[in-house]
Amino acid sequence: MTDRDPSIYYGGNFGTRQEAFDCDGCHRWQHHTYNTGISHSFYRQMQHRDDLFMWRCADCSIPMIHDYSQLISLDAENTHLPKEFLPDCDLQDISINLSLVFTPHHERAEFPGIRSRYTNKLEFLEPDRYEEIPAYRVMDRKGLIIDPSQDPKVDKDTVVKMYRCMTLLNTMDRILYESQRQGRISFYMTNYGEEGTHIGSAAALDAKDLVFGQYREAGVLMWRGFSLDDFMNQCYGNSGDVGKGRQMPVHYGSLDCSFVTISSTLATQMPQAAGAAYAYKRAQNGLIVVCYFGEGASSEGDAHPAFNFAATLECPVIFFCRNNGYAISTPTHEQYRGDGIASRGPGYGMTTIRVDGNDVFAVYNATKAARELCLTQSRPVLLEAMTYRIGHHSTSDDSSAYRSVDEVSYWDREDHPISRLRYYMMNQGYWTEADEKEWMKKSRKRVLDAFSDAEKRLKPNPELLFTDVYDEIPKRLQQQLKEMKEHVRKYEEHYPLKMFEKMEK
């Protein structure tokens, strides 16, 4: 052991030691074992009181923070360390017993609003002092499982179903996007690049868990059985639409799929989801609520009461943030300064995880575990799925005005959730090039058939404009309905009535 760089000795961890701390929550003694650097430098570091440690009490999960400014005595046996460079000596064998005594419990700050420690240091919290929250993943970009213990072992049929759903969504997006460009429907929003977040989460939920979506979660509905006809009829606002043609395209809703109708006013779904989850908790119905929203929507005022009510009332809700890099033309670096959306979770006292949203299995595992936490511990979970919006924001947007084609094609080519799953399936022998070709042909035909059926259907009876809001139509609305009918009859030649279902006389 000669010719060593001193830095190797200086930060080194060469042994384990146990310390006991009084937990602030349950007052039990917690034994914490960690590797200690017993090098001279580590010892000096402690004297300088620079280190900060945090871990959770094993009994009550309350985080305990100790830093060495609380250290009131440090006793070390064998402080006489060998020479700094320790030549010719086996480092594994060196040990030193440190006994650390921290500020006693009764000297901690006990204000009603916090439980914390006192410090004599005038010190601000600096955001860059904390390490960024990592993004959990299961597969690498080539579809290889990185750590076998994290393999969700989804059976072959389910994996193929996931893949079919992700690709069908992609095909449907292409046809409906083009149909808007041709003036056949008024508006559309694609889901390109975010298929993994939709299908990974939907597959991990109970089909009856209540979903509040933002607008870019069509895959969740598709997984739950909303048919191509249902999608097309909604976008065409025709007589087959469950919403009776009253909403803009992509503002889906389905009682059968436990999917609350989309409202485009950003973030309104968030406090509603917290409230619904509170009702579910009281009903003890074994279900949870899932609330999807974008990182842009998280800047809305409504996000705050949603998070805070859910945390304080301990509501079983997953706040599922799709962080896709943009809120229309606003990139994330103009949207927030913190570490994404996940970093807000601990501030609200919420269990939190960040996930690679382009890894469908990572999303699946995280959503499944989050659901379990919501149900068994009755508390909210914040899940931030990192992904990329490959399409334009909507048909009203041209993203080439604010981002480069190269940026978009990087994500399309190098880190796409569909290609990652396809790699996995091919590695497993679940899917071949021939399967791919046949499926793409078949799925495109299915989409085109549904599309042309929807186009042929009549628009809903105009009288339906007045129903379904009040149990009994109020007098003033009855009057308006009568006037509308008289007006349309009088100016018949100006209205394309043939395209509509017949009104009653």
Ligand SMILES: Cc1ncc(C[n+]2csc(CCOP(=O)(O)OP(=O)(O)O)c2C)c(N)n1
């Ligand atoms: C209250 C409100 N403000 C502004 C808008 C206009 N608007 C529609 S979508 C959108 C961007 C939302 O971005 P994000 O939440 O990140 O979702 P993404 O579109 O990226 O999926 C904006 C600003 C709106 N619909 N509602």
Ligand SMILES: [Mg+2]
């Ligand atoms: Mg966004």
